[in-house]
Amino acid sequence: MRLSVHHVSRYHFDTPVRRLVQTHRLTPSDCASQRVLSWEVFSEGAVKGAVYRDGAGDLIETISVKGPVTELVVEVRGEVDTTDLFGVLRDYRETVPPGTYLRGSHTTDADADLRALSAEALEGLEEETALNRAHALARAVSGAIAYSPGLTEPATTAAEALALGKGVCQDHTHALISVANAADIPARYVTGYLHSTSDGEAHEASHAWAELYVPGLGWVGFDAANECCPDDRYIRLGSGFDAQDAAPIRGVLAGGVEETLEVSVAVKSQTQSQHQQQ
Amino acid sequence: MTNAEPGFFDEMRSGSQVREAYQSLERWHSSMPDDLRTLKQSEAENLFRRVGITFAVYGEGGDPERLIPFDMFPRVFTSPEWRKLERGIRQRAAALNAFLADVYDRGEIIKAGRIPEHLVTRNDAFEKAAIGFRPPRGVYSHIVGIDLVRTGRDQFYVLEDNCRTPSGVSYMLQNREIMMRMFPQLFLENRIAPVDGYARLLKKTLASVAPDKCEGEPKVVILTPGQFNSAYYEHSFLADLMGVELVEGQDLFVEGDFVWMKTTKGPQKVDVIYRRLDDAFIDPLCFRPDSMLGVPGLMSVYRSGGVNICSCPGAGVADDKAVYTFVPEMIRFYLGEAPILENVPTWQCAKPDDCKYVLEHLSELVVKEVHGSGGYGMLVGPKADKSTIELFRQKIVEDPANYIAQPTLALSTCPTFVEEGIAPRHVDLRPYCLVGESIELVPGGLTRVALKEGSLVVNSSQGGGVKDTWVLAE
Numbered sequence: 001m002r003l004s005v006h007h008v009s010r011y012h013f014d015t016p017v018r019r020l021v022q023t024h025r026l027t028p029s030d031c032a033s034q035r036v037l038s039w040e041v042f043s044e045g046a047v048k049g050a051v052y053r054d055g056a057g058d059l060i061e062t063i064s065v066k067g068p069v070t071e072l073v074v075e076v077r078g079e080v081d082t083t084d085l086f087g088v089l090r091d092y093r094e095t096v097p098p099g100t101y102l103r104g105s106h107t108t109d110a111d112a113d114l115r116a117l118s119a120e121a122l123e124g125l126e127e128e129t130a131l132n133r134a135h136a137l138a139r140a141v142s143g144a145i146a147y148s149p150g151l152t153e154p155a156t157t158a159a160e161a162l163a164l165g166k167g168v169c170q171d172h173t174h175a176l177i178s179v180a181n182a183a184d185i186p187a188r189y190v191t192g193y194l195h196s197t198s199d200g201e202a203h204e205a206s207h208a209w210a211e212l213y214v215p216g217l218g219w220v221g222f223d224a225a226n227e228c229c230p231d232d233r234y235i236r237l238g239s240g241f242d243a244q245d246a247a248p249i250r251g252v253l254a255g256g257v258e259e260t261l262e263v264s265v266a267v268k269s270q271t272q273s274q275h276q277q278q
Numbered sequence: 279m280t281n282a283e284p285g286f287f288d289e290m291r292s293g294s295q296v297r298e299a300y301q302s303l304e305r306w307h308s309s310m311p312d313d314l315r316t317l318k319q320s321e322a323e324n325l326f327r328r329v330g331i332t333f334a335v336y337g338e339g340g341d342p343e344r345l346i347p348f349d350m351f352p353r354v355f356t357s358p359e360w361r362k363l364e365r366g367i368r369q370r371a372a373a374l375n376a377f378l379a380d381v382y383d384r385g386e387i388i389k390a391g392r393i394p395e396h397l398v399t400r401n402d403a404f405e406k407a408a409i410g411f412r413p414p415r416g417v418y419s420h421i422v423g424i425d426l427v428r429t430g431r432d433q434f435y436v437l438e439d440n441c442r443t444p445s446g447v448s449y450m451l452q453n454r455e456i457m458m459r460m461f462p463q464l465f466l467e468n469r470i471a472p473v474d475g476y477a478r479l480l481k482k483t484l485a486s487v488a489p490d491k492c493e494g495e496p497k498v499v500i501l502t503p504g505q506f507n508s509a510y511y512e513h514s515f516l517a518d519l520m521g522v523e524l525v526e527g528q529d530l531f532v533e534g535d536f537v538w539m540k541t542t543k544g545p546q547k548v549d550v551i552y553r554r555l556d557d558a559f560i561d562p563l564c565f566r567p568d569s570m571l572g573v574p575g576l577m578s579v580y581r582s583g584g585v586n587i588c589s590c591p592g593a594g595v596a597d598d599k600a601v602y603t604f605v606p607e608m609i610r611f612y613l614g615e616a617p618i619l620e621n622v623p624t625w626q627c628a629k630p631d632d633c634k635y636v637l638e639h640l641s642e643l644v645v646k647e648v649h650g651s652g653g654y655g656m657l658v659g660p661k662a663d664k665s666t667i668e669l670f671r672q673k674i675v676e677d678p679a680n681y682i683a684q685p686t687l688a689l690s691t692c693p694t695f696v697e698e699g700i701a702p703r704h705v706d707l708r709p710y711c712l713v714g715e716s717i718e719l720v721p722g723g724l725t726r727v728a729l730k731e732g733s734l735v736v737n738s739s740q741g742g743g744v745k746d747t748w749v750l751a752e
C-alpha cells in the first residue's frame with residue numbers, strides 16, 4: 001500500500017524559552033515491509049544537526065532553536081510503500097543484541113499480576129513454537145486491557161494499566177513487553193503510524209505496538225491494542241525499551257515552563273487502485 | 279614498634295630485618311622526636327584543610343566536610359616490584375578496553391562462549407546507546423583505576439576495576455605535595471619517582487582522543503555535577519592543574535553538529551569532555567529526562583562524531599563485580615597473554631553450587647553486593663558477629679544474584695603512626711592508568727590504610743586513611 005503521512009506537532013510555551021533542543025526519531029527506515037519514497041521533517045527556525053543512526057537502526061536528528069521562542073512547529077511529510085509481512089521485521093540494519101531487550105525499564109517492570117498474566121497465557125504451551133507463545137501473550141494483554149482513551153497518562157506503568165484494566169496503545173505495549181520479559185522473551189516498544197480504515201476498526205494514527213524476538217524469525221510486531229500483527233497499514237518509525245526511550249520527539253524544558261502540545265496526524269492511502277494494477 | 283601481625287605480609291619487616299626499601303624510613307621515624315611527630319601531624323592536617331581536600335574518597339558518601347586522616351609514614355615499592363605491577367595494570371587496562379570495544383560491536387567474546395551473554399546484555403551498566411558506534415581510537419575507558427592488594431612478597435591481587443570515573447587521584451597528588459613540603463630531606467635522601475606528571479599525562483590522554491572533526495588544538499573541559507558533589511574538590515583541582523575549564527551542564531549547549539561552551543567572548547566549541555557525572559545524568563534526551571545536570575543533545579553530538587565523552591557511556595559494564603571474574607579470560611582472549619595480575623577467587627551466589635558453598639562458609643568469607651561500592655553492604659565474615667552473619671544469610675537467600683563472595687584476603691601491612699609510635703596497619707592500592715593514543719601510568723597511586731588495629735576495611739567511610747605511595751627510582 002502506498003501511504004502518505006502528514007504529522008504536525010505544535011508546541012506552545014507559556015514563558016518564552018531561551019534555548020530549545022529536541023531529538024527526533026521521526027524518519028522511518030527501509031526494511032522488507034516498507035520503502036521510503038520521500039520524507040521530510042521540518043521545524044521552522046531550528047538548526048538541524050548531530051544526525052546519527054543508533055544501534056537499533058533508527059535515524060536520530062537533533063534540532064536546536066535559539067530563543068526566545070513561544071512556539072515550535074515540527075512538521076513531518078512523507079510517502080512510504082508498505083507490504084504486509086505479518087509483522088515480521090526483515091532486512092533491517094541493527095546491531096543491538098536481542099538479549100538487551102530482556103531488561104525492560106521501570107515502566108515495564110512486572111509486578112505479581114503481570115507475572116501471573118504471563119504464566120497463565122503460556123500455561124500448557126510449553127511445547128508450542130515461540131511464535132505461538134508470543135501470540136498467546138499478545139492475546140492475553142488484549143483481553144486484560146480494554147481500549148479506553150483518556151484514563152491513562154504517558155507515565156502510567158504496565159502494572160498500573162493492568163490493574164486498571166483499561167488503556168491506550170501505549171499501555172497495551174508496555175504490558176506486552178512486561179509479560180514477554182517475564183517469560184524471558186526479549187521485547188521492545190515500537191512507534192509509528194497507522195492508516196485508519198473507514199470502518200473505524202483501527203485506533204490512533206500515531207501509534208505504538210510491541211516487537212517480540214522470535215528465534216528463527218527475528219523481531220515480530222504485535223499490536224495488542226488492535227489484536228493483530230502490523231501489516232501494510234503500518235509505518236514503523238523506531239524502537240526503544242519503553243515509550244519514553246522510543247519517543248519520536250524528546251525535549252526538555254527549563255523548570256517552571258509549561259508547554260501545551262497540539263498534534264494532528266493524517267495517514268492516507270494514496271490509491272487502492274494501485275494494488276489492483278499490480 | 280609493635281611487631282608484625284602474624285599471618286600477614288609486612289611490607290617493611292621480614293622477621294627482625296628491615297627490608298632495604300624501608301631502611302631510610304626506619305632511620306627517619308626512629309630518630310624523630312615525639313613532639314616533632316605531633317607537630318608535623320597537625321601541620322599536615324592544617325595543610326589538607328587549607329587546600330580544602332576534605333571530600334570522601336571514591337564517592338563513598340559520608341560527611342563531605344570531614345578530613346580523611348593522612349598518615350605520614352610512606353608506603354614504598356621497589357623498582358622491580360613496580361615494574362611487574364605496571365605491566366599487569368597496563369595489560370588489564372588494555373583488555374578492559376578491548377572488551378568494551380567488542381561487546382558494543384560484534385560481541386566476539388560472547389559468541390566464542392568465553393563469557394555468558396546475560397552478564398553483559400542484562401547488565402544495567404550495558405548501554406544500548408553505546409551500541410553500533412566506535413569512539414575515537416576505539417577507547418572507552420580513559421582513566422582506569424585498579425584496586426590492588428598485596429598478600430605476599432610477589433603476590434598481588436586485583437580486588438576490582440573502576441572503568442567509569444574513578445576518583446581519589448587528587449589524594450595521590452596532594453599526599454606527595456604535602457610530604458615534600460614537610461619532609462624535604464626525605465626526598466633528597468631517597469630517589470623517589472615523581473607523580474606530578476599526572477595532570478600533564480591526563481591532558482595529553484584526553485587531547486589524544488579528540489574526535490576526527492576537531493581541527494587544531496582540542497578544547498578539553500571537565501564536566502562536574504557541581505559544588506555539592508563530594509568529589510567537587512577533585513574536579514576543580516584537576517581542571518586547575520591541567521589548565522582547562524571546569525564546567526557544569528548549564529555552561530554547555532548543543533547547536534548543529536557540536537557542543538559549545540558559553541564564554542564571555544561568545545560560544546566556544548568543545549572537543550573532549552572529561553565528565554565526572556554518571557551515565558544516567560549526562561543527557562536528559564537520551565537517559566534520565568529529569569536530569570538537570572547534563573547537556574540536552576550531548577549524546578547525539580557524541581554519536582555523530584562532534585565531541586568525545588570520557589569515559590564512554592556504558593564503560594561501567596567492564597567493571598561490574600560479576601564481569602570482574604572474566605577479566606583474566608578477556609586478557610587471554612583479546613591479548614593472547616597470560617594475566618600478570620591475579621583475580622581474587624570469586625563465588626557467584628547466582629550459581630547454586632557457589633551459593634551453597636558461600637552459605638556454608640559465611641564466617642570465613644567476604645560477601646559483597648554485585649553493584650555495591652564503598653565498603654557498604656559488605657560482610658567481612660571473620661570480623662562479623664553472629665547476627666550480622668545471619669542477616670547476610672537471609673539477604674543472600676532472598677536475592678542470590680545480587681551477591682558475590684571472596685576469601686578473606688590477608689592484606690599486607692605497612693608501618694603507620696599510632697599513639698605508641700608505629701604499628702602495622704593493612705593497606706590497599708589504587709593506581710590510575712590513562713588510556714588514549716598510548717597507555718600511561720605514573721609510578722604510584724593512592725594507598726588507603728585501615729587505621730583501626732586489625733581492621734581489613736580501608737574505606738574512608740569506615741575508618742580508613744591515606745598515605746603517600748613511593749616507587750623508588752632505579
